[in-house]
Amino acid sequence: MKLTICGTRGSIPVFGKEYEKYGGSTSCYLIETSSMALIVDAGTGIINVKGLSQQNIPILITHSHIDHLIGLMSFEGLKDAHKNIDIYLAKREGLSPKKQIEKLISNPLWPCRIDDYPAKVAINELKVSGKELVFGDIKVFSMEADHPGGSTIYRLESGNKKIVLVTDHEHRDEQKTKELVSFAKEADLILYDAQYTQEEYERHKGYGHSTPEAGIKLKEMAEAKKLVFIHYLPAHTDSFIKDQEESIKKQYSESKDISFGYEGEVITL
Numbered sequence: 001m002k003l004t005i006c007g008t009r010g011s012i013p014v015f016g017k018e019y020e021k022y023g024g025s026t027s028c029y030l031i032e033t034s035s036m037a038l039i040v041d042a043g044t045g046i047i048n049v050k051g052l053s054q055q056n057i058p059i060l061i062t063h064s065h066i067d068h069l070i071g072l073m074s075f076e077g078l079k080d081a082h083k084n085i086d087i088y089l090a091k092r093e094g095l096s097p098k099k100q101i102e103k104l105i106s107n108p109l110w111p112c113r114i115d116d117y118p119a120k121v122a123i124n125e126l127k128v129s130g131k132e133l134v135f136g137d138i139k140v141f142s143m144e145a146d147h148p149g150g151s152t153i154y155r156l157e158s159g160n161k162k163i164v165l166v167t168d169h170e171h172r173d174e175q176k177t178k179e180l181v182s183f184a185k186e187a188d189l190i191l192y193d194a195q196y197t198q199e200e201y202e203r204h205k206g207y208g209h210s211t212p213e214a215g216i217k218l219k220e221m222a223e224a225k226k227l228v229f230i231h232y233l234p235a236h237t238d239s240f241i242k243d244q245e246e247s248i249k250k251q252y253s254e255s256k257d258i259s260f261g262y263e264g265e266v267i268t269l
């Protein structure tokens with residue numbers, strides 16, 4: 001299994017010299033096996049996903065906050081009449097997946113609708129925590145995150161490898177943490193929401209985001225092999241994140257298996 005981080009940023013894209021290392025594009029991840037490719041989230045990072053050869057491309061959306069959806073209308077695959085784009089998203093705030101996407105991709109916010117693109121698009125309702133989805137040799141499991149309006153945590157399995165993608169999740173609820181520990185048990189890789197420092201988190205409780213320290217706790221409890229942080233606050237520049245990385249190296253003995261993900265990073269399991 002190969003995972004490419006196509007966008008690490010949360011809330012809103014950023015650009016410029018201060019963001020060259022970790023990147024400014026918002027949430028998007030490409031997961032590939034030898035026969036299959038699947039995308040999680042359609043933030044501006046999806047613009048980096050190019051040249052997929054397969055005809056059917058599944059896109060799993062965690063939730064429709066704008067940083068997870070705003071790149072969708074610029075996705076290369078939508079402009080190709082030979083592609084089938086299969087979008088999965090849970091019903092949120094009483095809105096069907098299609099309605100959520102149409103809120104963004106329709107007048108007056110955008111000049112056309114998702115159905116107007118050349119590709120054949122199917123929008124499917126994801127039942128969170130329901131039966132697993134199967135895409136070729138990738139199995140997808142889901143659980144509900146703790147996030148305003150809801151968000152989906154995904155576990156992707158192929159062969160004997162497991163990736164758990166925890167973005168837009170707050171770690172405050174003990175019961176939810178227990179559930180997440182068993183969901184992520186012995187994962188080969190956990191990607192984890194590192195939007196806030198501990199000090200920032202104290203001022204943003206209830207915003208639905210987490211900290212590197214909570215990610216490390218999860219890694220330890222779930223006995224996961226590798227932990228990579230994602231979903232950075234726009235204010236966290238390269239030098240800010242490098243300092244965070246340094247301080248984690250000093251504090252944790254297992255820090256070689258912990259890192260801050262960057263845009264364009266490829267992780268092979």
Ligand SMILES: [Zn+2]
Binds near residue numbers: 010168
């Ligand atoms: Zn987000």
Ligand SMILES: [Zn+2]
Binds near residue numbers: 065147151
């Ligand atoms: Zn969100």
